[in-house]
Amino acid sequence: MTNPVCERLGIAYPIVQGPMAWASYGELAAAVSNAGGLGILGVASVPVDEARAEVRKTKELTDRPFGFNAYAFVPTIDAMCEMLIEEEVPVVEIGTFPHLFHLLAPHVARLREAGVAVIGKAASVSDAVAYERAGVDFIALKGADGGGHIFGYTGTFSLLPQVSDAVCIPIISGGGVADGRGVAASFILGATAVEVGSLFLLADECPVHPNYKQAILSAKEGETVLTGVICNDAVRQLPNSLSDRLLKAERECTVEEAIARIQDMAGDSLRKAAVDGDIQEGCVTVGQTVGMLKKRRSAREIVEELVSEYTSILRGAPNFV
Numbered sequence: 001m002t003n004p005v006c007e008r009l010g011i012a013y014p015i016v017q018g019p020m021a022w023a024s025y026g027e028l029a030a031a032v033s034n035a036g037g038l039g040i041l042g043v044a045s046v047p048v049d050e051a052r053a054e055v056r057k058t059k060e061l062t063d064r065p066f067g068f069n070a071y072a073f074v075p076t077i078d079a080m081c082e083m084l085i086e087e088e089v090p091v092v093e094i095g096t097f098p099h100l101f102h103l104l105a106p107h108v109a110r111l112r113e114a115g116v117a118v119i120g121k122a123a124s125v126s127d128a129v130a131y132e133r134a135g136v137d138f139i140a141l142k143g144a145d146g147g148g149h150i151f152g153y154t155g156t157f158s159l160l161p162q163v164s165d166a167v168c169i170p171i172i173s174g175g176g177v178a179d180g181r182g183v184a185a186s187f188i189l190g191a192t193a194v195e196v197g198s199l200f201l202l203a204d205e206c207p208v209h210p211n212y213k214q215a216i217l218s219a220k221e222g223e224t225v226l227t228g229v230i231c232n233d234a235v236r237q238l239p240n241s242l243s244d245r246l247l248k249a250e251r252e253c254t255v256e257e258a259i260a261r262i263q264d265m266a267g268d269s270l271r272k273a274a275v276d277g278d279i280q281e282g283c284v285t286v287g288q289t290v291g292m293l294k295k296r297r298s299a300r301e302i303v304e305e306l307v308s309e310y311t312s313i314l315r316g317a318p319n320f321v
């Protein structure tokens with residue numbers, strides 16, 4: 001099979017593990033890469049020295065390509081790019097806020113000139129067009145179904161074909177992919193690869209607290225809520241006392257008051273859940289596929305099952321015509 005994403009990234013399978021703050025460190029990223037996919041480190045907010053240490057650790061764990069998530073809006077972005085180039089990190093997934101898209105192009109150009117493959121994280125047609133204009137190699141699309149921060153409210157199934165019509169570069173589609181059916185559907189709708197986050201939260205190599213993993217295992221379809229919509233910084237998470245208080249503030253306060261209270265309540269909330277295991281006051285972010293996330297296993301087993309499922313589905317595709 002020739003696949004432009006696999007060829008450019010140097011991976012065997014078109015399966016990318018989405019970067020996840022407090023959840024995708026060297027062990028997980030390397031395990032996904034060792035299994036033939038692309039693992040991505042989710043340490044965009046840490047100081048450059050800590051990021052370098054995580055990159056070096058990952059290089060000790062794999063000799064395959066892996067990626068690093070960079071935020072173009074952080075003050076350290078220049079030093080971070082310098083470090084990524086020095087360390088010869090082969091892939092960078094870059095993200096920023098729509099009002100800062102005009103600042104992307106120089107970072108993208110610098111990374112690409114150094115040979116780094118650059119992926120831009122988009123949540124809408126207009127985001128995807130802006131990343132393409134900034135010169136990225138690929139779009140990593142995230143529909144509203146996904147876990148983590150939500151920057152656009154169109155579900156993946158509706159968003160992907162519209163983005164596919166709007167850009168010429170290959171799309172790595174994510175949000176709601178948690179088995180081979182989602183991978184096969186993504187290809188049919190216009191993706192060249194998929195980006196999977198929530199499914200990897202249950203991987204043995206993912207270090208989130210056992211309470212976080214158990215909360216995911218116990219949750220059913222329909223149980224996620226979106227907080228922070230009022231301040232354009234929405235997060236999809238399992239309902240708990242933190243989300244009750246956040247949603248109450250959104251219902252009862254003025255926009256300005258709600259924003260201040262949300263920042264105060266939610267500032268450190270992902271760390272609280274992922275590291276401390278406080279699943280009542282912490283943010284247990286996960287995507288809408290939560291009702292199908294029921295198995296604990298290794299990252300390799302996850303990658304292998306995705307590949308075997310989607311290849312078997314696509315081999316049966318002629319039955320549909």
Ligand SMILES: Cc1cc2nc3c(=O)[nH]c(=O)nc-3n(C[C@H](O)[C@H](O)[C@H](O)COP(=O)(O)O)c2cc1C
Pocket residue numbers: 017018019020021023042044069095121141142145146147148149174175176177195196197198199201285286287288289
């Ligand atoms: C716990 C968690 C943390 C995340 N953190 C980040 C992040 O730091 N940067 C980012 O670009 N995306 C982040 N994401 C989004 C993922 O990279 C990916 O786009 C998303 O999980 C795909 O949707 P899915 O959860 O349905 O698989 C996060 C997702 C989760 C579940």
